[in-house]
Amino acid sequence: MKFGEAFREYLHGDQEKFLDKCSHVEYKRLKKVLKRCRRSSLGSQEVCRDSLEEQEEDRDQENRLFECVVCDQMFFSELMKEVSDIAGCFNTKARRLLHLHVAKGMQGYVLWFRQCFRDDKLAMAEEGRMLMEYVTMNAIAIRKILKKYDKVHSSVNGNVFKSKMRAEHIELLQSPWLIELGALFLNINGVDGGRFSEFCGNFSCDLDASEPVMRLTLPNSVTIDYSLTCAICLDTVFNPYALSCGHLFCKSCACSAAFVPIFLGLKEATPDSKCSICREAGVYQNAVHMMELDLLLKQRCKENWKERMVAERALIVKQTKEYWDMQTKYAIGY
Ligand SMILES: [Zn+2]
Ligand SMILES: [Zn+2]
Ligand SMILES: [Zn+2]
Structure with missing residues (x-):
């Protein structure tokens, strides 16, 4: 037809x-x-x-x-x-x-x-x-x-x-x-x-490949691969966010690229912060939290997901402490 x-x-x-x-x-x-x-x-x-x-x-x-x-x-x-x-x-x-x-x-x-x-x-x-x-x-x-x-x-x-x-x-x-x-x-x-x-x-995924992907097959048999690799840490994305330009990153990686602590979140990124891949500015404020994708990775790559969660939590604790130490220093002046 x-x-x-x-x-x-x-x-x-x-x-x-x-x-x-x-x-x-x-x-x-x-x-x-x-x-x-x-x-x-x-x-x-x-x-x-x-x-x-x-x-x-x-x-x-x-x-x-x-x-x-x-x-x-x-x-x-x-x-x-x-x-x-x-x-x-x-x-x-x-x-x-x-x-x-x-x-x-x-x-x-x-x-x-x-x-x-x-x-x-x-x-x-x-x-x-x-x-x-x-x-x-x-x-x-x-x-x-x-x-x-x-x-x-x-x-x-x-x-x-x-x-x-x-x-x-x-x-x-x-x-x-x-x-x-x-x-x-x-x-x-x-x-x-x-x-x-x-x-x-129409959807399938290959999460064990060296380059994990989600694949969409269109009605005209054309396939489109969505890479699930974070371009910053080069691992599978964890707690992923899509910036407005469409690029996917782990939350912790996107936060570090935009110089905001993880607990403050991507909304706190300054408007001139750029995407690490395409260098477009202003792409952090309306980033989409990919919660279904996170659930998928949690279910299908349990071990890796757990490890990453522990690492993210440790990083959050460290950053929070540093952040409040800084705030106190500013407040009391030394
Ligand atoms: Zn014409
Ligand atoms: Zn990453
Ligand atoms: Zn981008």
Whole structure:
């Protein structure tokens, strides 16, 4: 089945009610825009030709963007708005769904899960599945439409747009909430002895590999690996946080990079503190605490997790003492 058809079927499938309040990519309409452009450029040879010639000349000057008078007014501004809406909708809904149970801590979580009615669990897993389908289908639609744009115009604008999405932190498949959702599925399945395996079919993880990863398989069989290695300590992330740029670190590592004691937390980082990987500033204040991922690692790498917890606690005690010693020194002046 062609993707266009699959996407249309998806939009009018069982989840219509769920999609009611969510934006989605206007795949069909954007495709029509491109089709019209191709026809007009073939017919009159006027509309896109000038810009194409210009592009030939400028091939070396990468900074100069190709422009298409027919498509560009609508195409990228509309797509950008759709993508931000979809990212906003997905992040809000995923946050709400995930917040339901991680607040209880692991023991409460397992208990709650065992007592919880099967129907409730099913409803939750079902909503998670719909959210995941929502984000993956739209992400594929975006990739396809951008590729088409570049093919029609033989441009690189589509690719440039992709980096723009990354810079604006709205690239759908890089949302930390997607990793959290994946961890939720793997956790549910772990607690419930595999009864929910149909839901986590798209997610798997390999935590024993030298580079531990969570893997997402998209409906078009493309796989995406999310590295679970902390770029600072080079170990598997522990008590992980995702900064606004999307990079994952252990809480203790992120705190040390931002020069704040662990017990004060990442919110206390100054706005000019930068991510250790991409050097972007201002990414600490809205960092996402990856609690489902932490539960997953706690359950599946028990020994390592315990060791790391003991080390983190010792560090917190040490830092707290140093911090108060400093405060006292300031207060009494020696
Ligand atoms: Zn065009
Ligand atoms: Zn680390
Ligand atoms: Zn970063």
